[in-house]
Amino acid sequence: MNKEAITSIIENALRSGDKTPGIFDLAKIxxxxxxxxxxxxxxxxxxxxxxxxxxxxxxxGLSEDAIEETVQKIRAIEG
Known part of the structure; x- marks a missing residue:
């Protein structure tokens, strides 16, 4: 498993959202x-x-489409 690539995909997806996690969600995140x-x-x-x-x-603040796109990118790494 290519952890660096997966981490990069996830981080880029989270940055594309329009919100920052609030204090109550931060521990869970x-x-x-x-x-x-x-x-x-x-x-x-x-x-x-x-x-x-x-x-x-x-x-x-991510749409369902953004999350699904992230999932597809992660799947594509492993072929």
């Missing part, structure tokens, strides 16, 4: 980040994104 960083497979990363999709969308 940091916990998700730690979980993603400890993943060893693409499927594990995608599972976490899917599990926390609503929070990620709300906290960063």
């Amino acid at each position: 940091m916990a998700i980040k730690a979980e993603i960083q400890s993943c060893t497979t693409v499927n594990a990363v995608l599972g976490l994104i899917d599990e926390h999709r609503d929070l990620i969308s709300k906290a960063f």
Whole structure:
């Protein structure tokens, strides 16, 4: 698994949102980040994104399309 590429894709997607996580969401977001960083497979990363999709969308102001595009880019890395 190419962690650097996956991290870059996720960071770029989060930057494209129109919000910054609020203080109450920040702890949850940091916990998700730690979980993603400890993943060893693409499927594990995608599972976490899917599990926390609503929070990620709300906290960063991302559309469903932006999240789905991110998922597709991550899938494309592994072929």
